[in-house]
Amino acid sequence: MKKYSLLIILSFYSIISFGQDIQVGIKGGLNISNTWVNVKGADLEVEDTKSRTGVHIGGLLDVNLNSWAHLQLETQFSREGDDAAYFDYINVPLIFKFYPVKDVFHINIGPQIGFLTKVEGGDEGFKKTNYAINFGLGVGSKSGFTLDVRYGLGISSFIDEDVVFETEPNSIFNGLKAYTQVLQVSVGYKFDLSSKKSDFQK
Template identity: 30%
Template structure:
């Protein structure tokens, strides 16, 4: 199912490219500062951010002087840490993410990006560290976390020159990723889990 959705998004991106007046390709990389929104939080401690990375390719399709469509295929590492008095619970997730966003060019340098993103879980783990016994236990995240996550990306960019662009983006999770009906992991089955992360990025566009 998730591969079908991913293929559909890729097909839509190719369709948009046929209307483009100008096409740019590049590579993108940077840092992720991520967390997980848990609702209801109940007795869980407040989550601490996990620092990860993103890396992949970018295609920018110019539709007009002011409006572009930007597509990205990125590897993203995200998660969160929940530290209590006796233990630490860490969620470490790796996604393959496909973005299709509208990009509004305010002027020659500044732009605003807004669009949907689909994230396919490729791996990860739930790690529990017992502070008292000084022991760790790891569980496969695929057993407790949904494989497909939909999110909304909102950000701003600044193009230094024709080849280099810097950006910051907030990615808001729309999917309840809790897939642990029998509560073998960290979370109760009634707790909604939604990813959140901030990206600090640099894009290098090829000539």
């Protein structure tokens, strides 16, 4: 996974040289998150588990590949989790954006690497990295403002595999897997770094 993560980032920087237009920006907004838990292949229902509201904020680098496709690298602080505990991550999404409505509306999808920085109550038993897939929709304006709605689904468990859990009455089990689920609503602003300006903001 670590080699794959490095490959993603290096690939992005190699693609930059082919971009027709490069923009940088900032974005932030609301998280509505929860966790999905699985034990040895069977869903485990956790009573009274509710979603948690958090925030995310960070920067982005957007490369215009052609008239219908962009590649966007982001780095963001994100507070996620559920009502039992929150998790703070530094997330690095690599987003492919496709424009079915030219220059205005886009569909986005891409992988994400998350680096755990803090867990409410302590991070013992939690993996330091988390992997997810993102997909969503977004719109932009000529002034540079953006609006995005994105759903991130964890594809790797954030719990260490060798962690043992105790439940009542006096039962012990391991093999628990837990995955993040995050809905993000973001607003942002981008400005062009290219020497040749576009007729619009991507």
